[in-house]
Each structure stands twice: as structure tokens, then as C-alpha cells.
Amino acid sequence: MYSIYESTEKSNCSVCKDKSCAVSVLNEKQLGLLNNNSREIEIKKGEIILRSGILNSHIIYLKKGYVKEFIVGLNKKIKILQIIKQRSYMGLHSLFGDKINHYSYTALEDLKICYIDINVFKKLVKENGDFAYELLVYVCKDSLNNFYRLINQSQKNTNGRFADVILYLSENICNSQHFELPLTRQELSELIGISRENTARVISKFK
């Protein structure tokens, strides 16, 4: 009767090498609570992890891989807000800021993620100020970074925006000058905020 659970590789938060900064400040008892209320899952490239508009039920921690955070705007036009890399949370802003989730998340490659029950997460915030502090740091950094990029986009032309995104991917996401991200030209244009055709033109110009 335990076969279902045994078939899933049960992770252990206490010994996890990929803990977030916030989870690192939890004590053993709190880690145990987290462990009993989270589950590690593997996701295939292209799968939607979390959809905007649904009620918040779980917070998702990205243990390994790249994810795109996006919204579907007017005329079903997609705007990619950011590329999320390993050791990041998905849906934190929505968890604390609203009842429903605001952004959608899709796997850019095969992933390892952890689903965490939101009530346990909130309980930990309220009983451990250091944990809450680290989360505050996390969401504020996330906000500042994304705002910075969005505002830059609103003030630059095609070339500048393209260059900014390349720099962003190189320095903030891949941490390498030579990188390869599983992004189509279409997705790149949705991240830059220009048309697909113009993305192609800028690329051929830069080469």
C-alpha cells in the first residue's frame, strides 16, 4: 500500500544541496515540516508548470533547469517577463500579493522542481523571521531586476533592447560569455519586446 510513495524518489529537504537562501535558515524541525509538505517532480521540456489565473495552491521551487515566466497579453501576444534559473521560486509574488497566480511558467528544458504547500510556506514565514527576511530579500531583488529591464526596454530602440537582453542572458542567467539557451527566435522576440521579424534582422546585422 506504500507503493505509490515508494515509486517516487522522496527528496529530503534537510540534506538537499540545492536549498534556497531562505530555506537555509530554517531549523531542523522546520525543515522536517517543509519536507513533509513538499514533493520533488521532474518536468519535461515544453511542459507548462503553472498557469496564470488559477488559485494559488502550491509554491514551486526550481531545483534544476531554465524556465520562462510569461503572460499572455492583448491579441494573445506573449510577453516573457524573465528567464528563471535554478534555485529560484515561481509564483512567490502571486502567493503573497493575491489569491490567484499572475504569471505562467513553461519549462525551457527538462527540470527538477519542488511543489511546496502554500499554507506550510506561510506558516514558516510567520514563525521564522529570518526565513521571512530572506524571502523579502528574494522578492525585492526580483522586482528591482525585472523593473530595471522593463523600464530600460521602454526607453530604448530595437538595437539597444536586443543588446540588453543578450547581456542579461549572458551575465544574469547563464553567467558565461558563450551561452546557449533553448530559446527560439520567437521567444527571444517575446523577451525583447520586438517583433519576430525584427529580431531576425537585428541578429543578421550583428553578425
Place this chain on the structure above:
Amino acid sequence: MYSIYESTEKSNCSVCKDKSCAVSVLNEKQLGLLNNNSREIEIKKGEIILRSGILNSHIIYLKKGYVKEFIVGLNKKIKILQIIKQRSYMGLHSLFGDKINHYSYTALEDLKICYIDINVFKKLVKENGDFAYELLVYVCKDSLNNFYRLINQSQKNTNGRFADVILYLSENICNSQHFELPLTRQELSELIGISRENTARVISKFK
């Protein structure tokens, strides 16, 4: 020898009618600590309250009045991120997300504000999880709202953006269908993200 302190009207956080949601969950001892490390000040219309780029030393709580949050971008082009109304914090994102302050704040009218020492603020976060939780809610709501507006702006044309901003001011800031904000056309255009001339054109068209 107490004349300096006596000359300033010393506020009392415990009995303050304009407490933030976060401060409302502090206990008497914590309110006392806050009280001893904050100071209420009056600001005249047009004054700069806080400048981007400087080291964070105080968090500022807006007790009364309207403030514009902005950054000076490329070619000294100003982008107004949002209009801040009473019972809001200034610089929270920067406090937790970085060492330096990211946005500038100017009084749109005569204000009452409270300067709060950042170390005391951080201490309260760490020792009171409920306080931290309320701050998380605050910064996340702020992020979601501002992102929503910025992304909308990036996907709409002049008319739509103008209409959005009018709605935003009416519903979110003034909470009234007939409102008058001390915003110049120039500032309105910096909030909408279009040129001053086009703002004038849209206004005459709508009338």
C-alpha cells in the same frame, strides 16, 4: 537641553491613526522601539524626499499626501513608475533588495512622512514573523500592480495607455470618478510613457 526635541512635534506610533497594515501587528514593546527610532516630518510640495543612487539609511512612510516615484533614464528622460498615496512605504524594495536606493521620490503636494531607521526596521522583520508577512504582502502587491501597468503599457498604443492611466488614477489612487491630482501634463506624459505633445493631443481628442 531638551529644547530641540520638544520643538519637534513628537509623534507616537502606538496611538497613530495612520499605521500601516504591517505596523498594526507589532506589540507594544515593538511599537515603542519603532517610536524611538522614527521621526515625523513635514515636506513641502515639489521637494525631493529621497533620491535614487544613495545608500539606504532610512525607510520612509507616507502618512499623508501624494508622491511620485520615478527614475531618470536615458537622455535624462524621466519615467514615473507610480503615484504613491498615503499609508504607503517608499524605498521598501530597495531596502531589502540592495544597498542603494533605486528610485527617486518627489512630493506632489504638502506631505507628512515618517523616517524610520532601516536597522530597526530589519530587526522588527526578523523578530516578528507577522510583521514580515505583512511586508511581504505589501511588496508583492506593489510589484504585481506596477508590473501589470508596465506590461500593459508595452502592449498598447497611445490612446489605450492614456485611458489606462486615467483609470489607474481614478480607481487605484484617488478612489473617485472625479479627481484632481497635482500632476502637470509633462508628468502625466512621464507616467503614461508617451511624449508631452501627444498627451496634449489625446486629451483634446477625448474632450
Place this chain on the structure above:
DNA sequence: ATCTGATTGTGATATATGACACATTTTTTA
């Protein structure tokens, strides 16, 4: 009250960029 400077409105113009159409290349499927 009058002058001066700031703010605002309006017309003409240049241009960056989206949109369309279609060619080419790459990837997936059978």
C-alpha cells in the same frame, strides 16, 4: 498691472517598427 518665464497646444515632418507576403531553412513525422 505688466512683464517674464514656464507650461501647454498644434501643425508639419521624419523615422522606427509592426505587419504582410513569401522564400528559405530546419525540424519533425511518417
Place this chain on the structure above:
DNA sequence: TAAAAAATGTGTCATATATCACAATCAGAT
């Protein structure tokens, strides 16, 4: 391997909007 589908590149064109120039209006100071 061939065929189909998806992704990408390129040329042309329409248009929304920034910019400039200047007129008109408003506000503050003397």
C-alpha cells in the same frame, strides 16, 4: 528517405509616434 510542418529570414509598405518649431496660454514676480 520523403514529405509535411514549423521556424526563420528578407523585402516592401503603412503607420503610429517622437521630434521640431512655434503659437497660445498661464502663473509668478516685480
